[in-house]
Amino acid sequence: MNFQARPLRLSTTQTDFEAEFHKRLHWSAETDDEIEQRVADILKDVQQEGDAAVLRYTERFDALPAPSVAALELTQAELEAAFDALEPVQRHALEVAAARIRSYHQAQKQASGQSWSYRDEDGSLLGQKVTPLDRVGIYVPGGKAAYPSSVLMNAIPANVAGVEDIIMVVPTPRGEKNQLVLAAAYVAGVSRAFTIGGAQAVGALAYGTATIPKVDKITGPGNAYVASAKKRVFGLVGIDMIAGPSEILVLADGTTPPDWVAMDLFSQAEHDELAQSILLCPDAAYIEAVQEAIDRLLPTMPRAEIIAKSLNGRGALIQTRSMQEACEISNRIAPEHLEVSSDEPHRWEPVLRHAGAIFLGAYTSESLGDYCAGPNHVLPTSGTARFSSPLSVMDFQKRSSIIEVSAAGAQKLGPIANVLAQGEGLQAHGQAAVMRLR
Template identity: 80%
Template sequence: MTDLALRQLRSDATDFDEQLRRLQHWSAETDKAIEQRVGEIIDDVRRRGDAAVLEYTARFDALPVPSMAALQLSRDELKQAFDAITPAQRDALQAAAQRVRSYHERQLEACGRSWQYRDEDGTLLGQKVTPLDRVGIYVPGGKAAYPSSVLMNALPAQVAGVADIVMVVPTPRGERNALVLAAAYVAGVTQAFTVGGAQAVAALAYGTDTVPRVDKITGPGNAYVASAKRRVFGQVGIDMIAGPSEILVLADGSTPPDWVAMDLFSQAEHDELAQSILLCPDAAYIDAVRESIGKLLPAMPRRDVIRASLEGRGALILTRSMAEACEISNRIAPEHLEVSSRDPGRWEPLLRHAGAIFLGAFTSESLGDYCAGPNHVLPTSGTARFSSPLGVYDFQKRSSLIEVSEAGAHKLGPIAAELAYGEGLQAHARAAEMRLERGIERD
């Protein structure tokens, strides 16, 4: 067994609350040097446009090109990438895309439609739902390629009715990932640029001669990308500022411990700051999972990253009951929550805060990452207490509809006038009162 220094906590310990607080702590503060550099890049791109984007792409991605045309990908090039991948990869992309599309189409039916009604006075009230005109999706590149991120960001935008989906993806040294480009073709990306970093975010937010200005930017990235998204928010919309990936497993001891160990690995392998936690009321089962971790870790290609993650932010927590485990889970509000239980439906009603809830032993979090259907862009760092997964609703906006009838104006006018006078806004009050004094003369 490996000598992994994985912390083990007990919920009945007198200092458990403090231990849990320390375990959850993660600072989202960005290094001041990064903030300053990102600010300089954004200002430069806003001022010089394409020329600045070309300069930073040459500097940071070792990709010197004479013009932006060399960084722009046509739909034909995306189609060529799709045709060039293996049949198995094409089948997997299309199957995953179909499931993601179907899920978001149901989401559209449930919450993405306009509605209106008339009250007893004939006044029309309602909500008009319209898609954003153009969105930008940021797809990470460099250390790894993420075709799944393309699907999860582009498909809900497409289902929402967004006409123009602009993808930016860094390609260090000009190395393009065929699966990412193929995914862009499958997901309906309309424009694509091999640009990354803060300069890509700035180009999308402010527009250049080549890169169109968008209404919203979604998708994950490194500290520079996160800082840039934070800075341009207000100029454009953004989805969220994501922290390190997280998984929390609620287990009743009925799932093979090797499965749970590997599920904990599945988030720990992302990076050293990722967090993997097991909550379980069975001490013997926790010991079995620990044994599985020690047995399986040496064979993992990313074992050093997994070890650093588990030792730095992981934990095995013994609880007094599954009900208490659910309560602790709500306090943590994890990104991914697995309910690895014989009867997951018994515990699901107790779970209020999580980015995504995976019910039952066969529902590994990795299926949600790639092909189950729901979106894998999820709130992290406890923000699931007040925010939601990326969805169709993120690519729509809502306008209120109000058409007041003459009878409605006579009913609502005195109410509005009384409140307006109370606020000292006489013009507001008189505008309402004028409708009470005389109607519109009609032929």
């Protein structure tokens, strides 16, 4: 079947640009009422019934009957066997990707994930103590596709942070296990793994069951049911984020081969129909060349139908007045993935303030970031890069303030604390400080 992709064509000189641009960007993170109610029911059942509810929903949704939840656990021997059985080229790719991801997150920990302290002029000790979470749960999507990269990106920073217990859940519909996912769990240092998914898996991790231990935080992407469940258990446990559809924004100055840019737009559009791919470029002829490349390359894509629906429904090719204006629009969008496809990317990078990840230069395809560049591919979507950050070592750590006031420091700080406490009407606070005065 011959699918056609015609992303919306816009120019910032159009009088209706703002209105049309806003309509194309709009996406709501709200799930429908039916999903919310079903998720609420599933979580309530898991909270009340534990393993029994997990087994029931796993059989219903994944067509995977089991005598016990223990029978759904993957042993370390099985994970290791999956790794050993990989084709050499797959094993090498997994090892190289894991090594680069681990190296990046170790550098990240060294730069910003360490404890520190200092003494002031009165000899008081002030600082911060950084400690890892005890146990985390990572959700790995399964079903329509397998995502070993998600295993690496979630488990490795947790491992580098020092988390002792990393519990992985992954749906295996009809019992079909993806060996690359299992091998990735082995390479990434997953402690325990269960073949369960959906809202029931999130509930099991959040509440704990007789078999599945309760975790402190849940990370990893999933479908609308998983996203809704993560929202509902937040507060009882931590979560990374509520992820929306995948996004790519390409800022192009016309110097990159159009085929490369077209394929980069495809790389996000092939995720699903709601994914968003946008090109911003001041060169009208180049935009035409990218459209021609889209027309020519689309029929060669195995996921052409999904790509076409995504580009037709949410894609856009936008002509700007200049690269500077393109950068300003990019900051308004705050995209998940931002490619600066230019022969002088470092000229534009300083003015780009909001993005999950910035890919500099024509040779830096977003897909390298997805798999093996090193930085984390779990990124904020739907404009949330304005105030949130990629998954990192810090997501698997917590910080405690360290305060040791010296005798001399108490003489200086006590009267100040007392004045402020009296002003708030909290006399005991003030007295606790005053009692330490000589």
